[in-house]
Amino acid sequence: MVLRRFLRDSGHLVRPAIVLLAAMGLFLVVRSAVIPKAFGQYGHYRPGALDAIRARPISFAGQDTCVACHDEQAKVRAAGKHAHVACEACHGPLAKHADDPTANVPKRPEVANLCRRCHEKDAAKPQGFPQVATVEHSAGMACNSCHQPHNPHL
Amino acid sequence: MDISRRDLFTMGGKLLVLASVGASLEQITGAAPPTDAYRMAEHWWGMIIDVDKCIGCGNCARACSRENNVPSGYFRTWVERYEIEEGRPPHVESPNGALDGFPPSKREDVKSFYVPKLCNQCADSPCVQVCPVGATFVSPDGVVLVDETYCLGCRYCVQACPYGCRYLHPDKNTVDKCTLCYHRITKGLTTACCESCPTGARQLVDFKDPKDPVHEFLRHNKVQVLKPYMATQAKVYYKNLDGAVR
Structure with missing residues (x-):
C-alpha cells in the first residue's frame, strides 16, 4: 500500500532515474570495449605503443x-x-x-663533397679541428688522390 | 566423524604447506620465460653534447632523416650556427636543418660556433602535460614518445614544446618527433645521429647504468640544459654552452 503510493507519487523521479542508470551502464560497456586492456599500465597511455615504436626497422x-x-x-x-x-x-x-x-x-662515397663537409675551412669550427680551404689546398684535385680516407695522414 | 581442535590445526597446517609448494611450483614452471632481454626499468636515457666538438657537418641530421624517414622540410634533429657580435643580438642560421652542411663562415671577427639540437627528452615534459588524449608520454625508460594511433593531430604539444622539436607529419597528420631512436637503443645500438657523428660531439647515455661515461662527464665538466628556467627536467646536457643559445 505504502509502496504503491510511493511509486505513484514519485514516478516522475523513478523514470528518469532508470534512464540515467541505463545510460551509465551503456557508457561503462562502451568504455570497456573502446579502451585497450593494458591502458594505464605505465601511465596515461597505451603500452602497446612502445612495442609498435620498437618494431620499426633500422x-x-x-x-x-x-x-x-x-x-x-x-x-x-x-x-x-x-x-x-x-x-x-x-x-x-x-x-x-x-x-x-x-x-x-x-x-x-662521393669524395668531393664528403671530405669537404667536415674539413672545409670555416671560422665556426673548433680551432683544433683539421680544416683547409680546398681551393688553395688542392685546387680541385680529389682528396683521395693523396690521402687514403681510412687513414688520411700522409 | 569427530575432529578435535588439535586435528583441525594440524590438517590446516599441512594444507597450507601443500598449497604454498604448489603455488611456488606454478611460479617456477608455469611462468612464461621473458621473451626479451631489454628491461625498461633498468634504463634512463639521455644525451650529452660537447659543443666544442661539433663541426657542423650535418651528418646527424642526414642520418636521422634516413633512419626515421623524416619528411623533407621537417627535422627531428638539426644543427644551428651562431654568430655573435659583441653588443648585438646573435645571428642564428640552420640552412635546411644542416642536411646539406653549412656554407663556410667567412667572418673571423665574430664569435661563432655550431649547436646540435634535438628533443631534450624532458622528464617533466610540457608536451606530455598538454596532450588531451594520452597520445604522447614519457616511457618508463625516459624517452618522450608519440602513439600514432592515438594522436588526434591537435598540435597542442607542438605549441607547448619550448624547444620547437615537434611537427605535424604532413602525410600521417599525426605529431612526429625524435624518438631517441627507441627502435635502436632498445636493441643495444646507439642512435643514428650518435652513430654517424664523426667527432663524438653527441653521445647517447644511460643515467641508470653506473658504468656509463655520463657520470664522469657530469662530474668533470660545466654543463647546461637548454632553457633551464622552463623547469622541464631536460636530459640532454650541453658542455660549454654559450649563454646566447636558446
Whole structure:
C-alpha cells in the first residue's frame, strides 16, 4: 500500500532515474570495449605503443656489425686519425647490406663533397679541428688522390 | 566423524604447506620465460653534447632523416650556427636543418660556433602535460614518445614544446618527433645521429647504468640544459654552452 503510493507519487523521479542508470551502464560497456586492456599500465597511455615504436626497422647497422666482416679496413682505420669515425658516418646507412651483402652492394662515397663537409675551412669550427680551404689546398684535385680516407695522414 | 581442535590445526597446517609448494611450483614452471632481454626499468636515457666538438657537418641530421624517414622540410634533429657580435643580438642560421652542411663562415671577427639540437627528452615534459588524449608520454625508460594511433593531430604539444622539436607529419597528420631512436637503443645500438657523428660531439647515455661515461662527464665538466628556467627536467646536457643559445 505504502509502496504503491510511493511509486505513484514519485514516478516522475523513478523514470528518469532508470534512464540515467541505463545510460551509465551503456557508457561503462562502451568504455570497456573502446579502451585497450593494458591502458594505464605505465601511465596515461597505451603500452602497446612502445612495442609498435620498437618494431620499426633500422637503417644503420652499427659499427660492430661492419667490423665483424670488414676487419681489414677496420684495422687500417683504427691506426689513423679517423679511428673514432664510424663506417656508416661516411658510407651511409647499410643495414640492408649487412642483412644480405651480395644483393645490396653499397656505392662508393662521393669524395668531393664528403671530405669537404667536415674539413672545409670555416671560422665556426673548433680551432683544433683539421680544416683547409680546398681551393688553395688542392685546387680541385680529389682528396683521395693523396690521402687514403681510412687513414688520411700522409 | 569427530575432529578435535588439535586435528583441525594440524590438517590446516599441512594444507597450507601443500598449497604454498604448489603455488611456488606454478611460479617456477608455469611462468612464461621473458621473451626479451631489454628491461625498461633498468634504463634512463639521455644525451650529452660537447659543443666544442661539433663541426657542423650535418651528418646527424642526414642520418636521422634516413633512419626515421623524416619528411623533407621537417627535422627531428638539426644543427644551428651562431654568430655573435659583441653588443648585438646573435645571428642564428640552420640552412635546411644542416642536411646539406653549412656554407663556410667567412667572418673571423665574430664569435661563432655550431649547436646540435634535438628533443631534450624532458622528464617533466610540457608536451606530455598538454596532450588531451594520452597520445604522447614519457616511457618508463625516459624517452618522450608519440602513439600514432592515438594522436588526434591537435598540435597542442607542438605549441607547448619550448624547444620547437615537434611537427605535424604532413602525410600521417599525426605529431612526429625524435624518438631517441627507441627502435635502436632498445636493441643495444646507439642512435643514428650518435652513430654517424664523426667527432663524438653527441653521445647517447644511460643515467641508470653506473658504468656509463655520463657520470664522469657530469662530474668533470660545466654543463647546461637548454632553457633551464622552463623547469622541464631536460636530459640532454650541453658542455660549454654559450649563454646566447636558446
